[in-house]
Amino acid sequence: MKPTRFETAIALIDNKNAEDINVYETHGIKFPKELLYSQRMSQKLLQFKPNASRALQIAARAQHICRWKIDRDEYPMDRVGYLKWRESLKKLHADLTESILKDVGFNDEFIKRVTDLIKKKLIKKNEETQILEDVICLVFLDYYFDEFAEKHSDEKIIDILQKTWVKMSDEGHEEALKIKYSDKSLALIKQALS
Incomplete structure (x- = not known):
């Protein structure tokens, strides 16, 4: 059976995160850090909201996609530098996810919904953005x-x-x-x- 677009998108996000050079060790097993993080995001989302939409599930999985590519020390080590770094990361995560979703064949409306979630648009106003933040x-x-x-x-x-x-x-x-x-x-x- 051919994998669905959703399954393919999740696998492609995982492939990207599997490239993480940083490792995180738990129970004596070493994982690419962002791959483990993204899988924990998916697991926690489905524990918290078992009926989460496909868009929200993809946004949760892609939350930190390729995070290691923009180093914190590329920005000044103050509050302003930190906020600029976070904004650059959100853009990176959203752009990479958009590219994956386009390749898989999702429509523009769905893609915008996912990237808006990743960029944390309308937090406290949009239920799904709030769920993602939670x-x-x-x-x-x-x-x-x-x-x-x-x-x-x-x-x-x-x-x-x-x-x-x-x-x-x-x-x-x-x-x-x-x-x-x-x-x-x-x-x-x-x-x-x-």
Whole structure:
């Protein structure tokens, strides 16, 4: 049986992310970092919203496509530099995804819907953009937070947690509180939310 356009698009996104030179090790297995991240995004999205649209599923999978191609240190190491870097990344992710979706044969309207999601257009106004933001935050909290918290001061972590919480919906908050955290992480989360 021939794979669907959706399956082909997901496979092509995975192929791109499999080229990541950065590795992430978990359970003694090394993964290309962005390939693992994208698969976690898909898994978390379907746990959170089992009926997520195809557009939202593709946007979640392509969220960090080829992220390693634009290095953070190509921009000034301040807030403005950070925001410019993030904007460049969004454009890269959206452009690469658009190219894949065109090659696979999706129509312009569908492609625009996916790229608008990747660019986080209309956050807090568009339900799917908000779901994607929730999933990004949930993946961070579930898979990367403990490790991140070990590398930074408690003050910085509390600040980041508060900023993360503001981006999320009430439903996202409920889901975040179901995650199993280490004692230290849980204490930081309680502090951030008090």
